Amino acid sequence: MMQLLTRRRFAGSALAAALLIDVAGALAQGDPAFQQFLLALWPRAEAAGVSRATFDAAISGLTPDPSAPSAAAKQAEFDKPLKDYLASAVSKARIARGRAALQKWGGELTRISQRSGVPPEIILAAWGMETDFGAARGGKDIIRTLATLAYQRQDRELFRDEWIAALLILQKDSVPREKLKGSWAGAMGDPQFIPSAYLKYAVSYDGASFADIWDRPQDSLASIANFLRQSGWKPALPWGMEVRLPQSFAFSSLHGGFGAFAAQGVVNADGSPLRAQGDATLFLPSGAAGPAFLLSDNYWVLKAYNNSDSYALSLSLLADRIGGADGLRGRWPMGEVFLSRAEKSTIQRELQKRGFYKGTIDGRFGQASRDAIHAFQLAEKIAPADGFGTPDVLRRLAQQ
Incomplete structure (x- = not known):
């Protein structure tokens, strides 16, 4: 899920709170505390630019989603061993689907890549990681889900802010309520943008006012590329690469330039010389006995999408495989003990x-x-x- 980058704050007035009484009769019967919680968000929504008509229509008949709190605990990218997560995320079936998508959308991806500087394979890999190329977008009503999370987690303003951002999307004439479907945490469409990210990064491929990340893959691809570009993606720089360490490697530092690592005898996994320019970080996800990677600045841009090494490394390797590269050359160590x-x-x-x-x-x-x-x-x-x-x-x- 996209990380939240900005927040809005607003302190309501007594007069604004009094105006909310008129709406109470329009609400369906349900949890009174939930209904009152939503009503109390009106001053904050109004300050963000939400119209009263949009606000009233959104909360009318709204009830809590009982499945949201239990779903929130499931995040495999943080709790599953990396090598197991990788095996599932970079499966043969997903690689095949990615290569098919590359053929189908090759022309559009070329133009998107020229505009953004982000390689087509990286864009496709993000699409594959987020929704398996559109197969798993999620069917939750985002307005209801985020309202529930905001109510359940009143200690976190993130969900309140995202709910209000969803109302701003809803307010756009070209975005009907039935479009706003997504995951338990409010991530929407093929790129799985949370509402604030949609408002900031979603773009249409052909310049239309509405970026349809639900039903137009070319808009989703353009939006993913726009997010990565704005997050600092550096054109002509790879995400990193699998490498081979010499037996004499000293492990004196995990950071340095690619040239410095090359001077210590580090080479690409296939034995070819490393690139000469750029900063790098040595990543050993199973220690010195397992596969080794040098990560470039662009790897950390991928972590802006999801701050998990399992996710970012899987996305990177999936992109390589979609582009025709072979699988890992390094071997995962046998009998590795995973810490809780x-x-x-x-x-x-x-x-x-x-x-x-x-x-x-x-x-x-x-x-x-x-x-x-x-x-x-x-x-x-x-x-x-x-x-x-x-x-x-x-x-x-x-x-x-």
């Missing part, structure tokens, strides 16, 4: 105590966690210092 989220949180907490980690204690290992583990490994002379969290790292931290 609680164990990862413990590692983060212990690293934070020692001054190595400054991020959030959430049991999710991103680059900040890998850098902290790498620094601890160097300090304790643990070899290889690959930044990979293992039961041994947990045990050493617990013993100190």
